[in-house]
Structure formats: structure tokens, C-alpha cells
Amino acid sequence: MVESRMTRNKKKKRPVLKTLIITFAILLLAAGSAFAYVATQIQNVTSESQVELERGDQSEQREDAVKPDVHPVSVLFLGLDTRDGDLDGRTDAMVLATFNPDEPSIKMVNIPRDTLVPIPGRQAEDKINHAHAYGGVDLTVDTVEDLFQIPVDYYVSLNFDAFMEIIDALNGVTIDSPMAFEETDNQTYGTIQIEEGEQTLDGEEALAYVRMRKSDPQGDIGRGERQKEVMASIVDEMASFNSITNFNSLLNAIGNNLYTNVAFNDMVDMHAYASELDNIESFGYDGEGVMQDGVYYYQPDEFSLEKTRQRLQVHLGLRASIDPEFEEALEGGDDGNEVEPSGEPNLEWNENDGNEDAGGMENDEWNNSENTEEESWQQDGAENDTQSGQQNGTEDNEEWETTDNNSW
Structure with a gap:
């Protein structure tokens, strides 16, 4: 049985992930700098994080090899x-970025983790984030290529520790909290206390600050403002980052929690995009929330998805222009995932049937240490996710499923 309800989507940017992307890009700049020591350190870290895809260094959708600066x-x-340091779990945030050196410009598309898609080698459609559980980054890349019908040249995988350790390496970030509230660390609620007013937060405190939603009377809007604030503070700290000792700590924070197939030489080639970091064009695709057998999925709208495909294909030089019908939609302001949320209630967590919601419980990821044995799908496949939605009711091992599509 399928239950469907149209949802007007919020703009989904994954601000915490975007912070990591910006930080990573700043490091690309450093790699191309004149400081041989810094470049050598980056080369050492990236070589340790280098994990090639099984396909090799070229997408099957490419006829010839590509270079980021060309x-x-x-x-x-x-x-x-x-x-x-674990990078083998499920994907909770996915962002596809395209880089065009001729303009130069950067475009970003958020991929909601619950997007219902065909996964290569699987009989039925499933959530796109299950591709990683089924076949790691290789299957995830294949799935995204099929979804957007473009080559995915590179990947970068980061985890929560990267966010926290980056901030710790910067000796914290300064924020001005509009309210006092308590949040959870990875064990106990109330352990982290944020005071009202200006203060410096360490990594774990900053993660709690950007993820809190329920104590904020502005809800997701307030959370979005806090995420922007922390992102700006990180960028400010990075701009004045001069200590080689701390720079090594920053590199270690990245290196210990990152896998990528971006080679050091490619990083050097990408430094030309640094000037565009403040002008990234973000868009997405519309869709609707659907319940299938007690499990929530995000069903893409095919018109909106095709429009996004063509925009990416044009930016990658794979087609000359988008079709007129999609051009008209763009001129009308339809950019995908840009609409404000409606007044309809979210698909709330139901203690009687275990269905997850689209709005989410922001603290669910902290429960991973409690859920390891229950969530054996991480090693054996993602089928147990669907089963838990049907069988386990309010068991703790389902809590991760309630994260929303707006932040991680």
C-alpha cells in the first residue's frame, strides 16, 4: 500500500556538509601555494586518504580523460x-558539484538521502543512501551517474569527526547564540550547555549548536541561521590561519576522516575555483514524500529532475543548452527545492508503527553506538532498514531513520 502526500520542499543545502566542502576547497588553494612545506604536508595527507574507484580513474561515461583546470x-x-574514523556507514548527506573552468563557475545539487531511485544490480527501487550500504562508494557513484545521466569524475567522503576536529584544530569558533539551551553529546542529553550571547565553541559544541532545532522557536529557520553563522566563523578562522602546528592538526582532521580519489595534482589544478566559493549556485529537484509499507521515501518529480539533469549536462559541456520548456520554468523562478515549507504538519514519528518522518529528529545520529548490533544492514545490506520500519515499532535502532533532509 502506498500513501502519498505532496510536500513543498525547503531549500536543502546541507550547510554542515557545505562547510566541509568550503574548508576542503580552501585546502586546495593551499596546495597550489608557493609554500613548499604546506604543499608537501597536503600531499602526504591526501596520499593517505587516496582510495581509487574500482572502475579506475575515468568514468565509463567519459570517452577521454579530464583535467580540472582544462x-x-x-x-x-x-x-x-x-x-x-569510520567511513563505511550509510550516506546521510549527498551533494553533487560541477566545476566549469571556462566561466569559471561552480554549481551544487543537494540529493535528499531518501530519494527513491533505481540502484544498479538491485531488483527494486530504494533510497539512494542505501547504495552505499549495498556497494560502498562505487555503487553510490554508479547510482548518481544513472540518476543525473552525467559522469561523476571524483568523490570525497567525510564523516562527523571531520567537522568537529576541523573546529578543534582552529581552536574553536566564535558565535553569538540568540538563546541558551541544552543538547546531547554522543552519550547523554544535557551534557552540552550553550549559553546566550557570544562565546567560543569547541567541535562537539559547535556540532550540537548547528543541529539543534526543537529548542529554537524559529525551528528550521533558526537552525539555518546558526549553520550560516558557524560556517562564516570557520571561514574567518581559516582566513587568519597562520600556525603551521595548527595547520598540521587541521590536515590530520581532514585526513583521518576523509576518503577521496582526487589526486594531489588535481587539487592543485582546482585552486583556480577558490574565487568562486562565495558564488556557488545551489539548486535541486522537487518531489513528494511517499510512504511505502511503512517506510518514508522522497519521490522526485520527473519534470524537475530532468530540468536539473539538463542544467548539469550543460555546465559539464555535454549538451549545448537545456530544452525550451525547462528554460521557461527557470525564467519563472522554479529552481527546485527553493519553496518555503507549507503549513501542513510533518510526517511525524509514530510510536505505534515506527514510521519515520520527513521533518526528523535532529539527535538521531548520536545513537549509532547503541544501534550497531541492531543495524546489521551496514554490513549485510540495507534490507533491515525496511524491515525495521515494519516490525520494530519504537525500537531505538530506528531512530537514525528520522533525520530530515536539511542538515546532518
């Missing part, structure tokens, strides 16, 4: 809800 390329950024 050809338009794409990078798939994956935010994994794992910690302690």
Missing part, C-alpha cells in the same frame, strides 16, 4: 553519519 568536471561529496 575540462568541466564533477565531484560527489558524501557526508557519512559515522565517527571515529
Whole structure:
């Protein structure tokens, strides 16, 4: 049985992941700098994080090899809800970025983790974030290529620890909290206390600050403002970052929690995009929330999805222009995932049937340490996710499923 309800989508930017992307891009700049020591350190870190795809260094959708400073390329950024250096869990955030050196320009598309898609080698459609559980980054890249019908040239996988350790390496970030509230650390609620007013937060405090929603009377709007504030603070800290000792800590924070197939030479080639970091064009695709057998999915609107495909294909130089019907939609202001949320209630967590919601419980990822044995799908496949939605009611091992599509 399928239950469907149209939802007017919020603009989904994954601000925490975007912070990591910007930080990573700043490091690309450093790699191309004149400081041989810094470049050598980056080369050492990136070589340790280098994990090639099984296909090799070229997408099957490419006839010839590409270079970031010469050809338009794409990078798939994956935010994994794992910690302690583990990069094998499910993807909780997915952003596809395309880079065009001729303009130069950067475009970003958020991919809601619950998007219902065909996954290569699977009989039935499933959530796109399950591709990582089924076949790691290789299957995830294949799935995204099929969804948008473009080559994915590079990938970057980061986890929660990267966000926290980057901030710790910067000796914290300064924020001005509009309210006092308590949040959870990875064990106990109330452990983290944020005071009202200006203060410096360490990594774990900053993660709690950007993820809190329920204590904010402005809800997601307030959370979005806090995420922008922390992102700006990180960029400010990076701009004045001069200590080689701390720079090594920053590199280690990235290196210990990152896998990528971006080679050091490619990083050097990408430094030309640094001037465009403040002018990234973000868009998405519309869709509707559907319930199938007690499990929530995000069903893409085919018109909106095709429009997004063509925009990416044009930016990558794979087609000359988008079709007139999609051009008209863009001129009318339809950019995908740009609409304000409606007044309809969210698909709330139901203690009687275990259905997850689209709005989400922001603290669910902290429960991973409690859920490891229950969520065996991380090793054996994602089928247990669907089963837990049908069988386990309010068991703790379902809580991760309630994260929304707006932040991680």
C-alpha cells in the first residue's frame, strides 16, 4: 500500500556538509601555494586518504580523460553519519558539484538521502543512501551517474569527526547564540550547555549548536541561521590561519576522516575555483514524500529532475543548452527545492508503527553506538532498514531513520 502526500520542499543545502566542502576547497588553494612545506604536508595527507574507484580513474561515461583546470568536471561529496574514523556507514548527506573552468563557475545539487531511485544490480527501487550500504562508494557513484545521466569524475567522503576536529584544530569558533539551551553529546542529553550571547565553541559544541532545532522557536529557520553563522566563523578562522602546528592538526582532521580519489595534482589544478566559493549556485529537484509499507521515501518529480539533469549536462559541456520548456520554468523562478515549507504538519514519528518522518529528529545520529548490533544492514545490506520500519515499532535502532533532509 502506498500513501502519498505532496510536500513543498525547503531549500536543502546541507550547510554542515557545505562547510566541509568550503574548508576542503580552501585546502586546495593551499596546495597550489608557493609554500613548499604546506604543499608537501597536503600531499602526504591526501596520499593517505587516496582510495581509487574500482572502475579506475575515468568514468565509463567519459570517452577521454579530464583535467580540472582544462575540462568541466564533477565531484560527489558524501557526508557519512559515522565517527571515529569510520567511513563505511550509510550516506546521510549527498551533494553533487560541477566545476566549469571556462566561466569559471561552480554549481551544487543537494540529493535528499531518501530519494527513491533505481540502484544498479538491485531488483527494486530504494533510497539512494542505501547504495552505499549495498556497494560502498562505487555503487553510490554508479547510482548518481544513472540518476543525473552525467559522469561523476571524483568523490570525497567525510564523516562527523571531520567537522568537529576541523573546529578543534582552529581552536574553536566564535558565535553569538540568540538563546541558551541544552543538547546531547554522543552519550547523554544535557551534557552540552550553550549559553546566550557570544562565546567560543569547541567541535562537539559547535556540532550540537548547528543541529539543534526543537529548542529554537524559529525551528528550521533558526537552525539555518546558526549553520550560516558557524560556517562564516570557520571561514574567518581559516582566513587568519597562520600556525603551521595548527595547520598540521587541521590536515590530520581532514585526513583521518576523509576518503577521496582526487589526486594531489588535481587539487592543485582546482585552486583556480577558490574565487568562486562565495558564488556557488545551489539548486535541486522537487518531489513528494511517499510512504511505502511503512517506510518514508522522497519521490522526485520527473519534470524537475530532468530540468536539473539538463542544467548539469550543460555546465559539464555535454549538451549545448537545456530544452525550451525547462528554460521557461527557470525564467519563472522554479529552481527546485527553493519553496518555503507549507503549513501542513510533518510526517511525524509514530510510536505505534515506527514510521519515520520527513521533518526528523535532529539527535538521531548520536545513537549509532547503541544501534550497531541492531543495524546489521551496514554490513549485510540495507534490507533491515525496511524491515525495521515494519516490525520494530519504537525500537531505538530506528531512530537514525528520522533525520530530515536539511542538515546532518
